[in-house]
Amino acid sequence: MRSDARALLQKLNQQGFQYQQFPDPYADLELWPVFEALLHDERVVGQQLSRVQQREHEFQAVKEQAAARPKPVQTPDEHPLEEQFSALLATYAPGQDPPVVNPDTDEAEQTGHKVDLRTFLKELGGARK
Amino acid sequence: MTLILCHAAKGGVGTTFVAAQLALSIAQRGGQVTAVDFTYQDALKLHFGLLPNQFAPGFAASQSEPLAISDVNLINGFAEKDTEEFLERVRAAGLPVHAGDIVVADVAAADRGLAELLYERADLHLAPLLPDPAALASLTRLAGDTPISSREKTALVLNQLDDRRKLSRHSHHFVRELFEDQLIGTVRRDEAAPEALAMFEQLAKYAPSSVVLPDIEDLTDAVLSRCGIVLAQDQSDMREAG
Structure with missing residues (x-):
C-alpha cells in the first residue's frame, strides 16, 4: 500500500477502502492536437529526421571526420x-x-x-x- | 556553489512552490541552502510561513543580517537583479552567496534575460509544468529556438498531477514518453498546498501527510543526483541501509 494511502487511512481511522489506481494503458492515450503540435515543433524535440536523412547525416559526419584528419605523410621530410x-x-x-x-x-x-x-x-x- | 535555477516558460505553473519545497527538503537533509526570490510577486517567502508584510533581505543586507527559516537562508534578489553591479558580479563569479551553498533561484517566467544569464552558471535548470494545454504549449517558448531535448541542464517537473482527470493522465504519459529522463519528477495536486499558504504555515507542518511531500522527496533525490550532491544525512542513510 502506498505510504500516502496508509496515512490517509490512519487519518480517517479506517482499515481499508476501495482503491482505484487509474492506470491508463498507452492504447487509451488520445493524440490530442496539442500533443501532435508539440511533436512536430522543432523547439521542443529538435529536428525530426527521416531514416534516409539520418543516414545522410551519418555519412556526412563520417566524411567530415575523415577530411578533418591530418593528411598522411607520404614522404620523409628529408626527401620531399x-x-x-x-x-x-x-x-x-x-x-x-x-x-x-x-x-x-x-x-x-x-x-x-x-x-x-x-x-x-x-x-x-x-x-x- | 551549486545553482539550481527554477524557471518555467509560463507563469502560474508552481515554479515558486517547487523552488520553496525543494529548498526546504534539501535543508531538512542537512544541505546548506539559500533560496533566492527574483520575482516581483515576492511569494517565495509565503511557503516558509512568512506574512506578506515580512521581508527577506537582499544580497547585500543578507551578509550582515541573514534571515534563515527552517535552515534555509532566504534572500529577495528582485531589487538588485537588474543593477549593473549585480549582473557583472554574476557574469564574473556567479551569485554573491557563500561558496558552499546550494542555491535555489526562483525566476519569473517573463524574466528570460535573467534566466538565460543564470542558466550559464546553473548546475540544473528545473522547469515546472502543469498537465494542461497552455502550459504544454509554453514548452515551445522555454528555451528560445533551442530544442528543449538538447538542453542538457534542463529538467522538467510535472506539477499538480491529478489522475482523476483524463487530460492530466494523458499529459503525464505524453510528457514521459516525449522527454523520458528529462522529466525528473512529478508532484501530485493537493488542496493542502494552497491551504497551507492561506494559513501562513509550511506545508509539512500544516499537512504532514500531504501527497505532495513524498513527491518532493523523490524530486529532491533526483535533483541532488543530477547535481552530483551527496548530503551528510543521505550518506548516513546509505550506511544504515548497507
Missing part, C-alpha cells in the same frame, strides 16, 4: 616528393631541366590526392622526348 620526382626525371633527360613539382600549385597535392601513376608516366614520357 618534388625532389624525388625531379631527381628521377633528371636521369631520363640529361641536359634538360627536370620538371619541378610545386606543391603550392599542384592541384593534386593541394587537394590531398596522391599523384596518380598515369600523370606520373605522362610526365615521364614528355621528359624523354
Whole structure:
C-alpha cells in the first residue's frame, strides 16, 4: 500500500477502502492536437529526421571526420616528393631541366590526392622526348 | 556553489512552490541552502510561513543580517537583479552567496534575460509544468529556438498531477514518453498546498501527510543526483541501509 494511502487511512481511522489506481494503458492515450503540435515543433524535440536523412547525416559526419584528419605523410621530410620526382626525371633527360613539382600549385597535392601513376608516366614520357 | 535555477516558460505553473519545497527538503537533509526570490510577486517567502508584510533581505543586507527559516537562508534578489553591479558580479563569479551553498533561484517566467544569464552558471535548470494545454504549449517558448531535448541542464517537473482527470493522465504519459529522463519528477495536486499558504504555515507542518511531500522527496533525490550532491544525512542513510 502506498505510504500516502496508509496515512490517509490512519487519518480517517479506517482499515481499508476501495482503491482505484487509474492506470491508463498507452492504447487509451488520445493524440490530442496539442500533443501532435508539440511533436512536430522543432523547439521542443529538435529536428525530426527521416531514416534516409539520418543516414545522410551519418555519412556526412563520417566524411567530415575523415577530411578533418591530418593528411598522411607520404614522404620523409628529408626527401620531399618534388625532389624525388625531379631527381628521377633528371636521369631520363640529361641536359634538360627536370620538371619541378610545386606543391603550392599542384592541384593534386593541394587537394590531398596522391599523384596518380598515369600523370606520373605522362610526365615521364614528355621528359624523354 | 551549486545553482539550481527554477524557471518555467509560463507563469502560474508552481515554479515558486517547487523552488520553496525543494529548498526546504534539501535543508531538512542537512544541505546548506539559500533560496533566492527574483520575482516581483515576492511569494517565495509565503511557503516558509512568512506574512506578506515580512521581508527577506537582499544580497547585500543578507551578509550582515541573514534571515534563515527552517535552515534555509532566504534572500529577495528582485531589487538588485537588474543593477549593473549585480549582473557583472554574476557574469564574473556567479551569485554573491557563500561558496558552499546550494542555491535555489526562483525566476519569473517573463524574466528570460535573467534566466538565460543564470542558466550559464546553473548546475540544473528545473522547469515546472502543469498537465494542461497552455502550459504544454509554453514548452515551445522555454528555451528560445533551442530544442528543449538538447538542453542538457534542463529538467522538467510535472506539477499538480491529478489522475482523476483524463487530460492530466494523458499529459503525464505524453510528457514521459516525449522527454523520458528529462522529466525528473512529478508532484501530485493537493488542496493542502494552497491551504497551507492561506494559513501562513509550511506545508509539512500544516499537512504532514500531504501527497505532495513524498513527491518532493523523490524530486529532491533526483535533483541532488543530477547535481552530483551527496548530503551528510543521505550518506548516513546509505550506511544504515548497507
